Amino acid sequence: MAGTLALVGSLHALYAQSEVSVRQAGTVLIKTPEAEFELLPSGYLEGHLVREGQRLTLDEPLRGEGGDSLISGGVPVHFARPDVDHVKIDDIHGAIGPRGKRVELTSTAVNGSLQKTLALEVYDNFPAVSFLTVTYHNTSTKAVRLDRISLQRHRISATLADDRALPYQMWSFQGSSYKWGQNDVMPIAKGFSLLNAVGTSTPDHFGGGLPVVAFWTRSVGMAIGHAEPRPYALALPVEVRHDDRVGASIRIDAGIVLKPGGTYTTPRTFLAVFTGDYYEPLSIWSRILQHQGWELAQPSSAAFDANWCGWGYLGGFTREQILGTIPKIKEFGIKSATLDSGWFNDTGDWDPDPKKFPGDSLRRLVDEFHKNGIQITVWWQALLVDVGRGANHSGRVAQVFREHPDWLILDATGKRGRQAMLCPALPAVQEYYRKVTEKLMRDFDFDGSKLDGIYSAPRCYNPAHHHKSPDDSMLAVADVYKIILDTTRALKPEAVTQICPCGTTPNLAWLPFMNQAVTADPVGSVQVRRRIKLYKALLGPRSAVYGDHVELSKIVFTPGREIDLGEDFASTIGVGGVLGTKFTWPDYGPRFDDAFLTPRKEIRWQKWTGIYNSMMLSKGAFLNLYTIGYDSPEGYTIAKDGKMYYAFFAEPASLVWKGTIELRGLEPGKYRVFDYANEKDLGILDASNPRLATEFKEHLMLAVSKE
DSSP, rough: OOOOOOOOSSSEEEEETTTEEEEETTTTTOOSSSSEEOOOOTSOEEEEEEEETEEEOOOOTTTTTSSSSETTTEEEEOBBBOOGGGOOOEOOOOOOOOOEEEEEEEEEBSSSSSSEEEEEEETTTTEEEEEEEEEEEEEEOOOOOOOOOEEEEEEOOOOOGOOTTTOOOEEEEOOOOOSSOOOOOEEETTTEEEEESSSOOOOOOOOOOOOOEEEOOOOOOOEEEEEOSSSEEOEEEEEEEETTEEEEEEOOOOEEEEEOOEEEEEOEEEEEEESTTTTTHHHHHHHHHHHTOOOOOOOOGGSSSSSEEEEGGGGTEEEEHHHHHHHHHHHHOOOOEOOOSSSSTTTTTBBBTTSSSSHHHHHHHHHHHHTOOEEEEEOOOBBOBBSSSSHHHHHHHOOOHHHHHHHHHHOOOOOOOOBBBBTTTHHHHHHHHHHHIIIIISSOOOOEEEEEEEEOOOOOOOOOGOOSTTTTTHHHHHHHHHHHHHHHHHHHHEEEEEOTTTSSOOTTGGGGSSSBBEEOOOOSHHHHHHHHHHHHHHHHHTOOOEOOOOGGGGGHHHEEEEEEEEOOHHHHHHHTTOEEOOOOOOOOOOOGGGTTTEEEEEEEEHHHHHHHHHOGGGGEEEOOSSOOSSSSSSEEEETTTTTEEEEOOSTTTEEEEEEEEEOOOOOOSSEEEEETTTEEEEEEEESOOOEEEEEESSEEEEEEOOO
C-alpha cells in the first residue's frame, strides 16, 4: 500500500510486522513487535519499549515541545503543524532492511520560505529503532540560509522508569572524543553538560568520536545518533535542564544557502529503545551500519596473542634494551611485541633514526624477534608531519614536507593547525601512505602497525586542493586507513593493525579498518573493562580488543609525571581482552623503576600470562548479561568451548564485596563452579537457582562447566 491517504477517523496501514496509525489528535503511531514510536503534532518523536504488555519510556515531552528546529539568518523559523490529513505511508525496502515502512509529513514555514518534510522509517529487522530525516525545500523566490538545525530533541526523565529516582538519575554513554582520560560511560549528575561534537578535529586535536549518545535505567534505555556509514560534522549536546530533566538532541551547524528550488536533507538519524546498558544500542548501531556496507575487518589469529610493548623504556630506549628483554618475553609465552615511539627520525618520513639504527640495524632487530618466535609491530602515526618549530616535534622538518608543502591541511585563515597534517583527500597523499606501509611491512619486515594518537582531521581550506567541501579532508580519513589495512594484509595476512585514539573513544571513520582495537591509554581498571565492552559491542563479541599495558590499570599523577603502577590483569582477561604489558628487564636503574619487573612482580606476571595463554578467553564470545550502573558487583561473561566464564569486580577495588551473585545465562542443569584465579573448587550449582554467596576483594573469576 502506498500513496496519499485522506484521514477518516483513525487510519491503519499494516505492513509486515508493524502497524501505522494516524489518530484524530494528529499523532502518528508506529507499532512494532518490540516498540512503539509516536510522532506528536509538534514533531517530537517519543519512543516506548514494549515488554510483557508494558510501555516503558524515558521520554517526557512538554506540551507542544518540538522535536526539531531551524535557525535561518540568526532567527528561528516557525512552521505550521504537519499536514496529517495527507500523511504519506509507503512500504519500503533498502540497505538497512528488506522490509519496512516510511511515513512522511509536510509542513510549511509561516513566512512561506520553506517546505519541511519529516520522514520516519522503521524496518522489520530493527524493530526497536526508528529512523528520522528532515528535508527543507526552498519554495520562495529568494535564497534561504540554513544556519543551525536541531532534530531528535528529547526531554528525558528517569522518574518515568523508577519513581524513586530523580529525573536526571540515570547512566549514560557520551560518544565524543574531546579530552584525554575522560569517561565515556558515566552517571548523569546535576549540572551535567557536554556538547559532544563529532566528526572533525577539535581545537585540542582530539575529535572523530562516535555519533551516539545513550541513556539507561534499570528497566529501559534510549539512544539517539546518526545512522550513516560515514562521518558528519555535528554535535549531540546533552545537559541537565533547569527542571532536572536531561535534554538531548542532534545539532547540525549547516551554514549553507538554499537557492530557490533547492533542497537540503539531514543525515539519517535514529532513536533506539532497549534494555541493558550502552552495549545494546552500540551493537545495534554497528549492525545498522554494516547493513549499509560498513565492512568490519576480521581479526587475525595473531591479534589475540599477548603483547609486550617497548614503551616501558620510553622514547629514549636503546637497541640493547629492546633486545635484552627477549628472554623474559619468551619465558612468559608472549608471542607479540611492539617497537614503540622513538625509533624514527621525523614524523611523516618514518625512516629509522640513524643514531639509534644505523645501516640495516632496524631490520636486524626485527629479524632477532622473528628468530625467537615473536612477531613485532611498529609504532607510527599517519597524516601528522613535522614542519619545524612550533609543530609536532619542535625544530624538526620532515623530508615529505620539504618536497610537498602543498599537501598540508590549511584552516580558513590559510594557516596550518597546531599539529600539522597532510590532507588525506589528496590522491598523492593516499599513495604516499601506501608506500610508507609497504616500506614498514616489506622492507623492514614488521608484522603490523600500532597507529597511535589517531583521532580525525580538521576541515581543509587549502585552495591548491580544490575540495568540493572543506569536509572532504574529514571524510577521506577513512580512505587512508583503509589503504594501510589493505596494504598490510596483502603483504602479511596475519599482521595486526591497531589504531589508538589515545584516551578517548574511537572514530567512526576508521573503525572498520583495524583488526585489533585497543582500550587506548585507559586511566585505571574501570576504563579498561568498559572500553573492552565498548569495542565488543561495536566490532562483535569475538573481536580482538587489546587491554593495553596492564601497568595502566593503576595510575598515579604527580606534577609533570605519570606513574603507572597497575597489576590488574583480571580486568583484561576476565572481560575477554588481549593481555599486554610494558615491563622492563633486566634492571637498568631508577629511570625505569615504574615498569621494572621485580622478583615479586615476576611471580605475578608469570601467573597471569599463564592463565591468559592457557584459557584464551579473548577468543570466546562476549555475552552482555549484566548492566553497568545497576548490577553490583560489576559483572562480565564469556562463553567459550562449552563453558561459561564469569568475572566480577569490586568497586572500589580496595573494598571487600560480600553478598550473593547471580550467574546469568546458564542453560538448565547442574554446574561445577571453579575459581580459576585462585584454583579453588566452589562446588555444584543448579541453574534453576544460579546464585552464589561469596566474598571477595578486587575480583572474582569463575569457570562454570556442566556436570
